[in-house]
Amino acid sequence: MKRFVQGDNRTQSFLLPEALDDYVTDTNPVRVVDVFVDELDLQKLGFEGVEPALTGRPSYQPEVMLKIYIYGYLNRIQSSRRLEREAQRNIELMWLTGRLAPDFKTIARFRKDNGKAIRSVCRQFVVLCQRLDLFADALVAIDGSKFKAVNHRDRNFTSAKLERRMQDIEASIGRYLVQMDTADRQEPTVAKAKTERLQDKIAALKKQMQILKQVEVQLDAAPDKQVSLTDPDARSMKTRGTGVVGYNVQVAVDAKHHLIVAHEVTNSGIYRDQLTSMAKLARTEMGVDKLTVVADRGYYKSEEILACHEAGITAFVPKTKTSGATFDGRFGKEDFIYDAKKNEYRCPAGERLVWRYRTTERGLKLDRYWSSLCQQCSLKDKCTPSTERRVARWEHEGLLEEMQVRLDLAPDMMRIRRQTVEHAFGTIKAWMGATHFLTRAIERVSTEMSLHVLAYNMKRVIKLIGSETVTRAMRA
Numbered sequence: 125m126k127r128f129v130q131g132d133n134r135t136q137s138f139l140l141p142e143a144l145d146d147y148v149t150d151t152n153p154v155r156v157v158d159v160f161v162d163e164l165d166l167q168k169l170g171f172e173g174v175e176p177a178l179t180g181r182p183s184y185q186p187e188v189m190l191k192i193y194i195y196g197y198l199n200r201i202q203s204s205r206r207l208e209r210e211a212q213r214n215i216e217l218m219w220l221t222g223r224l225a226p227d228f229k230t231i232a233r234f235r236k237d238n239g240k241a242i243r244s245v246c247r248q249f250v251v252l253c254q255r256l257d258l259f260a261d262a263l264v265a266i267d268g269s270k271f272k273a274v275n276h277r278d279r280n281f282t283s284a285k286l287e288r289r290m291q292d293i294e295a296s297i298g299r300y301l302v303q304m305d306t307a308d309r310q311e312p313t314v315a316k317a318k319t320e321r322l323q324d325k326i327a328a329l330k331k332q333m334q335i336l337k338q339v340e341v342q343l344d345a346a347p348d349k350q351v352s353l354t355d356p357d358a359r360s361m362k363t364r365g366t367g368v369v370g371y372n373v374q375v376a377v378d379a380k381h382h383l384i385v386a387h388e389v390t391n392s393g394i395y396r397d398q399l400t401s402m403a404k405l406a407r408t409e410m411g412v413d414k415l416t417v418v419a420d421r422g423y424y425k426s427e428e429i430l431a432c433h434e435a436g437i438t439a440f441v442p443k444t445k446t447s448g449a450t451f452d453g454r455f456g457k458e459d460f461i462y463d464a465k466k467n468e469y470r471c472p473a474g475e476r477l478v479w480r481y482r483t484t485e486r487g488l489k490l491d492r493y494w495s496s497l498c499q500q501c502s503l504k505d506k507c508t509p510s511t512e513r514r515v516a517r518w519e520h521e522g523l524l525e526e527m528q529v530r531l532d533l534a535p536d537m538m539r540i541r542r543q544t545v546e547h548a549f550g551t552i553k554a555w556m557g558a559t560h561f562l563t564r565a566i567e568r569v570s571t572e573m574s575l576h577v578l579a580y581n582m583k584r585v586i587k588l589i590g591s592e593t594v595t596r597a598m599r600a
Contacts (some may be wrong), residue, residue: 144215144218144219144223145219147215147216147219148215148216148219150591150592151590151591151592152216152591153198153582153583153586153591154195154216154217154219154220155591155595156582156586156591156594156595156598157191157194157195157198157220157582158191158220159595159598159599160194160249160252160582160598161187161190161191161194162187163598163599164190164245164248166186166187166190166241169241169244169245169248170238170240170241170244171186171190171238171241172186172237172238172241173185173186174186184224184226184230184234186234186238188221188222188224188226189226189230189231189234190234190242190245191220191221192207192211192217192220192221192226192231193207193231193234193235193242193575194575194578194579194582195216195217195220196210197555197575197576197578197579198579198582198583200555200557202556202562202572202575203562204228204229204231204232204235205228207228207231208225208226208227208228208231211224211225211226212225235563235568235571235572235575236563236568238571239567239568239570239571240571242571242574242575243570243571243574245574245578246574246575246577246578246581247409249578249581249582250383250384250385250386250409250581251409252585252597252598253383253385253581253585254409254410254411255597256585256589256597258378258380258381258383258585258588259378259380259383259385259410259411259412260380261378261379261380262410262412262414262415262416263378263379263380263415263416263417263418263540264376264377264378264379264385264403264406264410264415264416264417264418264544265376265377265379265417265418265419265540265541265544265545266374266375266376266377266398266399266402266403266406266417266418266419266423266545267374267375267377267419267420267541267545267546267549268372268373268374268375268395268398268422269372269373269375269549269553270361270363270368270370270371270372270373270393271368271370271371271372271373271553271556271560271561271573272368272369272370272558272559272560272561273352273354273355273357273358273369273370273371273560273561273564273569274354274355274358274559274561274562274563274564275352275353275354275355275358275369275370275564276354276369277360277367277369279352279353279354280350280351280352280353280358280359280360280369281339281343281350281351281352281353282343282349282350282360283343283349286336286339286340286343289336290333290336293329293332293333293336294333296325296329297326297329297330300322300325300326300329301326303318303322304318304319304322304323307319307322339351339353352369354564355564355565356564356565357371357391357564357565357566357569358370358371358391358564359371359391359392359393360393361393362393370560370561371389371390371391371561371566371569372389372390372391372392372393372395373387373388373389373390373573374387374388374389374390374395374398374402375387375388375402375545375548375549375577376402376403376405376406376409376417377544377545377547377548378410378544379418379540379544381584381588382544382547382548382584383581383584383585384548384577384580384581385406385409385410386402386405386406386408386409387573387574387577388401388402388405389566389569389570389573390566391566395419395422395423396422396423396424396425396428397425397428398423399417399419399423399425399428399429399431399432399439399441400428400431400432400435400437402417403415403417403432403435403437403439404435404437407437413436414436414437414438415436415437415438416437416438416439416440417432417437417438417439417440418439418440418441418537418538418540418541419439419440419441419541420441420442420538420541421441421442421443421444421445422444423441424441424442424443424444426488426518426520426524427487427488429441429523429524429527430520430523433523438530439527440527440530440531440534440537440538440541441527442531442538443524443528449507449508453506454506454507454508455471455472455503455506455507455513457515459471459472460472460477460515462517462521462525464522467479468493469493469515469517471495471507471513472503472506472507473501473502473503473507475495475497475498475501476495477493477494477495477513477515478493478494478495479491479492479493480492480493480494488518488519489518489519490516490517490518490519491516491517491519492514492515492516493514493515493516493517494512494513494514494515495512495513496512498511498512498513499511499512548580551580552576552577552580555576555579555580556576561573
């Protein structure tokens, strides 16, 4: 016999441990799930079925269903059908549920009917992290990422997409009609077969055109002029690749331990209006009075930075590079130095740009400055093609300048942001797989994301302080 480790004979009788508990070690994460759910007040959190009905078939306890879902997301098992199979064969899940094995419809219905309560459970774990003093630094990184929805790009329509699709169908119908004329000149048997096949194709295209006409009516009634047929809340969003039909998930991640302290699922592809709301949500979840947030240049918006300042939140957001002058190789606004005492700018040639008037654009009060000596300046070709170089200054421009000084004095801040938030997104997307979300509509997608965030945070905390310490803190 070859020298290998040998397995047992399948027909041999042997003694198994008498209890399921003997299969689960004391440090197994499944024990954390068990204690965490047992310590929750599910009725207060809003779960349905906490009090069983007096009549009808007995239902499963919400505690059991919640444990199944948390275990599933901890182990990258999000499908209700896969969870049904695991409950029948997985020893850890048998231990967790007391060998109960609900069918997939019951499992899926629990997530659908208790979305708000499940999202509250995610927040309860963040409260536990707060009790464990894991948010001591009060520094979070805010970012967003696009996640795919259950909606193919071919079933998402904008006005341009719809027009292009209609034109393609009309062109295909015209091409098939030409082919039918050609087929008529061939032998009768061949002509008949080709004609029937082409007629079927034309009929299918006309049916598609009728569907697109109905979509056109929906598109005209849609507020954002966009329609998704599979998931009505999913939206087409720009990405670095070809774009994605899905959702924009915003997160605030603790910079010290990379824990997700707050998250929000939106179907808006723009980040610039999310900074203040996410920062305030993170501050509330962390239970701190002062908070420092760092975000990439996609969040740079004057009004949002002002709102953070007024809320007592210190922001680090690099300025967007959208200057046309800089792109053309001319002096940018940063080359003009502002003198607060004199309320004027000093240009690269040393001339004074004095205040001229105040105007309001897009709700922002702007002061205009320029010099009368631009025509005689030797640097005019490097400055402006206009008669004179005009500089606009927002009434709260000083806040933006202060933030830029903070960034210059903390050059590692953007590296910290990248290491913090990209870690969380990369991990969760790897768990989700290529398809990302499995549910439809923003409310159910938010529930699904909360389960992913809960599983991510639970794994992080167990890795940081150990499962035994976590369970003791839960019972305290």
